[in-house]
Amino acid sequence: MSKLKHTLQDHLYGSDHEHTHDEDSDHDHDHDHDLGPEGALEDNPLWIQDNIALTSVGIDIGSAGTQVIFSRVQLRRLSEDLTSRYFVVGRETVYQSPVALTPYVSEERIDDQAIGGIIDAAYEAAGTHPDNIDTGAVILTGEALRRENAQAIAEVLADVGGEFVCAAAGHHMESMLAAYGSGAAKASHDRGIPILNIDIGGGTTKLALVENGKVLRTAAIHIGGRLAVFDADGRITRLDPAGQRLASLAGLNWKLGDNVSEADIERVTSWMADALVAALTQEAPSPEVQSLWLTEPLRLDDWRLPRASEASRGVMFSGGVGEYVYAREARDFGDLGLRLGDAIRQRLESGRLPFTLLPAGECIRATALGASEYSVQLSGNTIYLSKPAELLPRKNLQVLQPPFTFADAVDPADVATAIREHFQRFDVVEGESELALAFRWRGAPAYPRIAGLARGIVAAMPKTVAAGKPLFIILDSDIAQTLGALLKEELGVRSEVLALDGIALWDFDYIDLGRVRMPSFTVPVTIKSLVFSQDPRIPHKHVHHHHHHAGHSHS
Numbered sequence: 001m002s003k004l005k006h007t008l009q010d011h012l013y014g015s016d017h018e019h020t021h022d023e024d025s026d027h028d029h030d031h032d033h034d035l036g037p038e039g040a041l042e043d044n045p046l047w048i049q050d051n052i053a054l055t056s057v058g059i060d061i062g063s064a065g066t067q068v069i070f071s072r073v074q075l076r077r078l079s080e081d082l083t084s085r086y087f088v089v090g091r092e093t094v095y096q097s098p099v100a101l102t103p104y105v106s107e108e109r110i111d112d113q114a115i116g117g118i119i120d121a122a123y124e125a126a127g128t129h130p131d132n133i134d135t136g137a138v139i140l141t142g143e144a145l146r147r148e149n150a151q152a153i154a155e156v157l158a159d160v161g162g163e164f165v166c167a168a169a170g171h172h173m174e175s176m177l178a179a180y181g182s183g184a185a186k187a188s189h190d191r192g193i194p195i196l197n198i199d200i201g202g203g204t205t206k207l208a209l210v211e212n213g214k215v216l217r218t219a220a221i222h223i224g225g226r227l228a229v230f231d232a233d234g235r236i237t238r239l240d241p242a243g244q245r246l247a248s249l250a251g252l253n254w255k256l257g258d259n260v261s262e263a264d265i266e267r268v269t270s271w272m273a274d275a276l277v278a279a280l281t282q283e284a285p286s287p288e289v290q291s292l293w294l295t296e297p298l299r300l301d302d303w304r305l306p307r308a309s310e311a312s313r314g315v316m317f318s319g320g321v322g323e324y325v326y327a328r329e330a331r332d333f334g335d336l337g338l339r340l341g342d343a344i345r346q347r348l349e350s351g352r353l354p355f356t357l358l359p360a361g362e363c364i365r366a367t368a369l370g371a372s373e374y375s376v377q378l379s380g381n382t383i384y385l386s387k388p389a390e391l392l393p394r395k396n397l398q399v400l401q402p403p404f405t406f407a408d409a410v411d412p413a414d415v416a417t418a419i420r421e422h423f424q425r426f427d428v429v430e431g432e433s434e435l436a437l438a439f440r441w442r443g444a445p446a447y448p449r450i451a452g453l454a455r456g457i458v459a460a461m462p463k464t465v466a467a468g469k470p471l472f473i474i475l476d477s478d479i480a481q482t483l484g485a486l487l488k489e490e491l492g493v494r495s496e497v498l499a500l501d502g503i504a505l506w507d508f509d510y511i512d513l514g515r516v517r518m519p520s521f522t523v524p525v526t527i528k529s530l531v532f533s534q535d536p537r538i539p540h541k542h543v544h545h546h547h548h549h550a551g552h553s554h555s
Contacts, residue, residue, distance in 0.1 A: 055094070057133050059119060061102060061144040061153060064202020064226040064335075065320060066115060068097040068122035070133075095126035099320075101333070102144070102202075107238075110144055112152035119157070141174050141201070170427025171206065171295050175199065175218035179208035182318035183361025189213030195314040196280075196355065200321035200340070202226035203240065205276065207298050218425065219298035221279055222246075223272050225321040225337030232334070234259050243336075246272055249288050266343075269336050273343035277353050315355035317344075326360040383523060384484020384499040388516050391470055391498045392523065394434070399474070399509040400426055401438040410449045415456020423460075426507070431463025436472040438505035445479045454486040458493060468494040474511075475501040500525065 058069045072092050103114035123129065138157055140150055178199035179185050188195040188210040199206040203224040209217040227243030230236055239256050247254040250271035252264055275292060278285040290297070323329035324341020325348075332338045347353045385391060402422040404415060419437065423430055437457065443449065457473065458465055465471075471493070473483065480499035487497050498513070503525060505511070511527050 055128070055133055059138045059157070060141075061110075061115060061138065062141045062201060062203075063144065064102060064224075065099040066102045066118055067099045068119055070094040070096070070122075070126045070128065095122070097122040097125065104238075108146060108149075110149045110153065112149070112156045115153060116156040139177075171204065171220035172218045172425045173427050175206035175208040175220060176215045176425065178206050178318050179210050179215050179218075181361075182316055182322075184208065184316045184318070184358075185210045185213050185215060187314070187316065187358060187361070191314065191358075193312050193314050195316055195358065197316050197318060198276075198322075199319040200225060200317065200325075200344075201319040202335075202337075203242070204294060206319070207280075209298065217298055219296060220294040221276070222292045222294055223276055223340075225319075225324075225340050226333075226335040228254065228268075229335050230260065230265070234261065236260060237334075249275075265336065266339055269339040269343045272336070272340055273347055276344065277347050281352075281354065313355050314358040315348075315353070316358050316361060318361065322360065328360065382478050382480050382501045384481045384488075384497060385516070385523075386484070386488050386496045386498070390496050391472075392513055392515050394472070394511075394513045396510050396512065397472060398426075398428070398433070398435045399438050399505045399507065399511060400428065400435055401440070401505055401507050404439065406440075406442040406449065406453075408443065408449075410452030410456070412452050412455035412459055415453055416459035419457065419460035430461055431467060431469065434470065434472070436474050436505070436511060438474045438503075438509075439476070440504065441475050441477040441479055445477070445482065447482070450479055450482050451486055451490075454483055454491060458487070458491055465493050465495050468496075470496045470498065472513075473497070473499045474503055474505050475499070476504040477501060503527075 054073045056071050056073050058071070060067050060069075070093070072094050097118070100118050103111040103118075105111045138153075140153065144150065144153060175197075179197040182197055182199065184195050184197035189212055192212070194209065194211045197206075197208045197210060199208075201224055203222075203226065205221045205223045207219045207221065208215050222242050223246070224242070227240040227246060228236060229238035236254060236256055236258050239254060244254055247268050250268045252260075252268060254260065275285075275289045278289045279292065279297065282289075317325040321337050321341045321344075324338050325345050327341075327345070329338075344353070348355070348357050400419075400422055402415075402418040404418040420430070428435065439453070441453075457471070461471065463469075471487065473480070475483070478501050480501035484497045484499035487493050487495075487499075500523060505527065509527055511525055513523055513525055516523055
């Protein structure tokens, strides 16, 4: 359930922040031979320019567990790309806090002061101070997402200091994060087989189907390891409404304060494991099982691919309960987790869950770790800015990159569908928050094609446009000016429009846009990326070619 995101603050480069290396476009060759016998690689100015080391902190607050991880991240600029983007090539954990049980004041209200205490203690144990941290992020999931919790936690974190990106992950986004973080996406790429990642946390189970390194489908179901909590005498001390419901579906009437037996707990966790098997393998599960879905169900026919025989489909588990499925954790934390993990493992061994269990990646820390940042100058002739003063500066805009393939004719309806579906995957409600749309433009910059894209964007963002909220569009090819002019002048949208090009962005990026620089009329863009330590999106040839610079392998 754990995700960490790291973002960089502007102070990273100090006065050199604006510096770019356009004049040195050939800095991809190795510089080892320049050093002579006595020079340490780390002291070589050419190496320093292409390599950065940062200290980052990730804080994950979920319904069951809270954890803090400090990492040392090695970034390297991979410049064969037009974008000179920095990628993570090495990461070492400097300190990881024990996973603390998320403290509650009442059934639903998280104790934000106690969370502050957990974070302070982690800084102390790591022997560091917020001022020494280059980058940090906080991800809230599960109960921590409830509005009053999220607000109180944000205030406590503001006191801790540091500029955090606070990201709330809904079911779909959390499923995606877990699939990247557990290593399932990378394993599907490396092994060439479809893999189902099952991330079982304290409150919910997140499912992601991955193939060739890509997450194809995500879903969530209301099964979790901490929906009921017991003391040493078997008394129920916390009972989530979902926990009470699961017990009653298993034929037991649990109430707060009741004493329950081992056999009763096993009866409930067996029912839960059977429900998970039924949800994943039956064409038409019972209405009781159907009612557990928190999203659209993950349908069997979505991924029972003709070429995929049962044996060639892999499954990986992550999340806190994943530790028990793989028998890597033996302690009982007074909840349903241990027995639920055991029950699922038995069903795998008996073949009722018809997949090949792949080796564990990250389980409770199935975590997106990493940080990346770069600042680029954009040339003035490829910017469209309807009102600079209203659009800039902007901090922490979330980037969504709909996977749209530009054919010879660009159909607005197809563009709109791609954007809408992508919003859904990231649990983003159109019109509620500001974000940047990124596109990979392909083919000729012909007017009818650009007009198709413009009309599709307008169709997909009715609330944003109706409310006159700004549109931020980032492209990797030089069509920003035409696109912006089309939106504003021909389609007459009320929204202010910013269109920039020459930058390739990805999902899970956040960007800061600075004020326009005069006289060059450029906008500095700082890209803060959520890069996973095992990220199938990174072209491997780069990383292998360079990883000896980082001091240790990136694996």
